[in-house]
Amino acid sequence: MRRFAFVAVLLLAVSTPSGTVRAAELDARITRQLHTNAARYGIAGQAVLIRHNGTLLAQAVAGEADLTTHQPVTPETVFNTYSLAKLLVSALVMQRVEAGRVELDAPASRYLPDLPEAWQTITVRQFLNHASGVPEYFQYREGEVITSQGSLFPTTAAEVFKALAGAPLQFTPGTANRYTQTNYLVLTALLEAQYQQPYAQIVQDRVLRPLSMTHTSLGPATDVPHDITIAYIGKQGALRREDDIAWPSYAYGHAALHTTVGDLDRFLLALTRGELVGRATLQQLWQPQLLGNGRRSGFSTGWEFEESGEYRFVGHDGGTRVRARIAFTDGLAGDTYSFIYLTNGSAKNVWSRTLVDSTMAVVAPMQFPREALSERLITYALEPKTAARTTALKQWLITNGRGDQPMLEQDINRVGYAVAENLGHAAALPLFAFNATLFPRSANAWDSLAEMYAALGDVKQAKRLYARSKALAAAR
CATH class of the missing domain: 3.40.710.10 (DD-peptidase/beta-lactamase superfamily)
Incomplete structure (x- = not known):
């Protein structure tokens, strides 16, 4: 080291x-x-x-x-x-x-x-x-x-x-x-x-x-x-x-x-x-x-x-x-x-x-709340995943006034792709999964999550999530 x-x-x-x-x-x-x-x-x-x-x-x-x-x-x-x-x-x-x-x-x-x-x-x-x-x-x-x-x-x-x-x-x-x-x-x-x-x-x-x-x-x-x-x-x-x-x-x-x-x-x-x-x-x-x-x-x-x-x-x-x-x-x-x-x-x-x-x-x-959000999300992506950590992140978003902001989905997506580019698709996957949990009616959230699974070689899961994304888009 x-x-x-x-x-x-x-x-x-x-x-x-x-x-x-x-x-x-x-x-x-x-x-x-x-x-x-x-x-x-x-x-x-x-x-x-x-x-x-x-x-x-x-x-x-x-x-x-x-x-x-x-x-x-x-x-x-x-x-x-x-x-x-x-x-x-x-x-x-x-x-x-x-x-x-x-x-x-x-x-x-x-x-x-x-x-x-x-x-x-x-x-x-x-x-x-x-x-x-x-x-x-x-x-x-x-x-x-x-x-x-x-x-x-x-x-x-x-x-x-x-x-x-x-x-x-x-x-x-x-x-x-x-x-x-x-x-x-x-x-x-x-x-x-x-x-x-x-x-x-x-x-x-x-x-x-x-x-x-x-x-x-x-x-x-x-x-x-x-x-x-x-x-x-x-x-x-x-x-x-x-x-x-x-x-x-x-x-x-x-x-x-x-x-x-x-x-x-x-x-x-x-x-x-x-x-x-x-x-x-x-x-x-x-x-x-x-x-x-x-x-x-x-x-x-x-x-x-x-x-x-x-x-x-x-x-x-x-x-x-x-x-x-x-x-x-x-x-x-x-x-x-x-x-x-x-x-x-x-x-x-x-x-x-x-x-x-x-x-x-x-x-x-x-x-600079957008930049603070980015750093908090990167930290979450790299730490061990537990229900308590996910709950803590949700609470952090609420405490910092981000829980109901319309740009939140887009911001999480942006950070997710940055993590994928810099640290790999496996590191980014939890962020896209978190985004889909927060915004379950978003076709884009499920599409991005499917993209991560596809990049990791999980074709079956990617196919299932792409289908969900298309169904949500069609229902609009």
Whole structure:
């Protein structure tokens, strides 16, 4: 069994609607949650930092940066943060919008005239929100990069755009979201055209140096002058080393960002204080955005966007390894939390959303009931099943005001599928059975339960439950 070293720093007491949580109590909760996550998902190393209204609530590190040398993670350990790099691009574009130098709803070709013909009418906002329809410029298969020009990246971004000129759009711009790195190649090139400087220099001058982010860099991990984590991926339930892609410099707007939990905290704190982009501008830009088909976009000016209760969430992930999130009400001058969760990989390849949700459940369960529910359900799925535990879960739902909420069935279903993906179908089965017990007239609840049995190879039970689901659907 790997031993995990924990360091936690808690400042002040935390005021919540349900009372004041003392620092020592929150310290114990956060430490327990990191232990829990490490044990559940096989996390190699992790670093967490949480703020509320600018006040540091918790900072904790756990595990190992390098499983071979057993180098522990410290608050100064550098992590590869992958697509969190896109948040820097978004902030820099928002600065240009605020300065009146870029219009979000103007075609990006106004600033980059040499974009492919089919891209000429795509707006800056559509590129930011992955609503452009442009194709991906590479594929990653079995540890190898495949581009239209073979296994080597083109020399320049202009060559990438030229190579994609004949490829059809994936959809009409503005009508859907499809996440591609190509979107941020365009935005990186736009910033370079605006400043007439290499992108790395723009970031250094306008973000890293002003915020004293001295442990942050763009480029290969081999160039990082500080202690850095080794990246791991889960293969057949075990951790295996995974070397990063040798990204060209034009890709630094979507990858190759190496930073610490403290430096990333400086970036988020500067944003929430209005130091990089004015709060009024952020309030205007971090709004729900609709696609052309009337559906809500999953992004808002490049940030993942969702709503949970009274809060709006903006943030981004780096796949299964890292995530940053800001939760706020009434604009950034209201109640505001920031959450940073960095890992260097897990045996289960747990999605970073699940990890951040678990810290939200610890720090502010009353403010974030959906996330508290998720953590409680995951705990139930993994503990020994007894009638008493099931009764306790039902009572917990009633006590926390969830027993009769119409979204409960959907929420349990959502968590069930997350557990199935991260921990296996056998672990998820009790959640779907519990949902069917709570909602016996729901065709969807029985259909999902049948799906779990089918995945586990119990064809007879799956067939019986599918039939029940169809009968309920037909009776509506």
